[in-house]
Amino acid sequence: MGTMTLEDFRTEMLFDLKNRTDTGTDGLSTTRQDLFINSAYLHVTHPSVFRHREMQYTSNITLFDTISNYIFSPDVANVTITAIRSVTHISGPVTNLRFVKLLPKDQQWFASRSPNSGAPREYFIQTNDINLNPIPGPNEDTTILALSTWREPDLLVAGETTVLSSMWDEIILLAARWRAELHLGYREMAEATKLDWVSLVNEYASFEQLQGEDWDLYPDLVTQPAMERA
DSSP: OSOOOOOOHHHHHHHHTTOOOOOOSSSSHHHHHHHHHHHHHHHHSTTTTOOOOOGGGEEEEEEEOOEEEEEEEETTEEEEEEEEEEEEEEEEGGGGGGEEEEEEOOOOHTTTOOOBBOOOOOEEETTTTTEEBBOOOGTTTOEEEEEEEEEEEOOTTTOBSSSSSSGHHHHHHHHHHHHHHHTTHHHHHHHHHHOOOOOHHHHHHHHHHHHOSOOOOSSSSOOOOOGGOO
């Protein structure tokens, strides 16, 4: 768990912005501060930045004979899914379960195949659907498809801290400041803050320091274009 609350992030962000507290149209109202902070929080927890263990989420789908297409909603029980980690077919008796990890394929690959019947080996995600190949047969009826994914955290509200290690508080603060500087027109400051942010993410994302989900992150983080749109 982090150590900084939403109020702490506000205070530190305003301090970094030289205590700018005007609340006019171009100012920094509390609502706008919270927007920048939560945008930064969602960005830092996205798997394209780092695959946090705290953001892992698992759900199951029951397979049925002759059905290859299943609804995979990105919003299940108030959980918003951001990416697929793995898809595993689980079959066999409880005393001897068989786990087979499916391979991800694209739509063109699926369209070029004639469907067969049997245990699924590949999958394709399209909007809210997961498509399987081969099509589950009688032996796959009522077996399980286990989806390991990454989810979004709940937005920060008053008095709450993040679900991440406190090491990431500084990174979230930098991302919030970067976002605010872009909106306020401080382009040169925003560029310098972005470079600091990228450097710190790459430093903290090492396996030895975090014991995190993935230690083979790209050495030079590429920032998401969405964060640079004011």
